[in-house]
Amino acid sequence: MVHVEFTPHLSRFLACPPLDVEGSTVRTALDAVFAERPALKSYLVDDQDRLRKHVALYVNDRPIADRTGLSDGLADGDRLFVFQALSGG
């Protein structure tokens, strides 16, 4: 399981407690998050499912490398952090 946590900023708009999902990549983990919380999807990705420019994703202590394909691998016990980038917005 991957543990997913969200910036408190998102809780202004919708409930966003942490959750645990299955996923071997960032993409599949996010798909699992969106399946469970469909209202969250448009907050993190655009109409074409591209990660929004000012949303930052970290796996454990490192930013993801592939913001386009979200192909960064995940292992059991990893933590995926959904932050707001400190730019734009």
Next chain:
Amino acid sequence: MELHVATRKGLFTVRPDDKDPVSTPSFLGDPVTSVLHDRRDGTLYAALDLGHFGRKLHRSEDGGATWTELASPAFDKKEGDADGPSVSLIWTLEPGGDDQPGRLWAGTIPGALFRSDDRGDSWRLVQSLWDLPERQNWFGGGYDEPGIHSILVDPRDSTNVVCGISCGGVVASSDDGENWRQTGHGFRADYFPPERKDDPSIQDPHRMQACPSQPDTVWCQHHTAVFKSTDRGDNWTELTEARPSAFGFAVAAHPSDPDTAWFVPGIKDERRVPVDGKFVVSRTRDGGRSFDVLDTGLPAEPSFDLVYRHALDIDPSGECLAMGSTTGNLWFSDNGGDDWRLISNFLPPVYQVRFA
């Protein structure tokens, strides 16, 4: 008397005659890019741009006390197209005709028109306009991408719809949005090579408003000058007597007198402040042959206010006007602009002012 004021940091309800005219805002801290009070059923709609988290759409059935998030106008996902479009901003919301309950139109950046027939619960792209060949000529003005900011539904026949685009001129449909044609002949684009300055598809009509009782008369504050149409936007004539300048964004059309309209001039595109620091409103009451400059109640000292394209509105009586500025000032007039009263000078930058 009530108006809704969409700002960079929330949506305010303003009752100009109240002792404390400005409400506690909805969406405190969030940019509200468009607001619509649907006079057909009293519903209030607000479009947000959350920056990090994209544009959103909300609806209130109780005058803004509580809000429900709706589906936002969105493009279908195009598999395999890394550059597929995505709505970045809901720029304007308009109701359909009185004979079209539930119908809403949304103009967006990039320049697309979306239609809802269920009070915003669901939306679909007006594909025929997105596929209009001339759209390839459109380009962004102020924003990186072109956008639809004016949607005029003909009160005589709500299947006649006209849209204004920055920068993409004017488009019109006579069949409820099924087919579109590029109209807007007679504009002049001084920002383009001479050979193209008359091209209808590259024009920047900052804002268009029609006279509700005679909707063939349409006023336009264009990037280059002030124009008027008497054939619902197909053809335009420049009003060369506009003063103190030809540049601005906002326009208000009198609800019953097709000869009367208001504008809020600025110096020019590369210097978006009042002429000589003197913030004024201009008004024509003779169809654009001459313009009054109205300043009673407006700042006597140098001002740097600019009124965005959606931030000047007129009520159905034609007597009350309200406008909000980028500096966060809000003014109200109950006599057609002859006299103005400051309602607040502590608001966030104002995106839209709309009478309930």
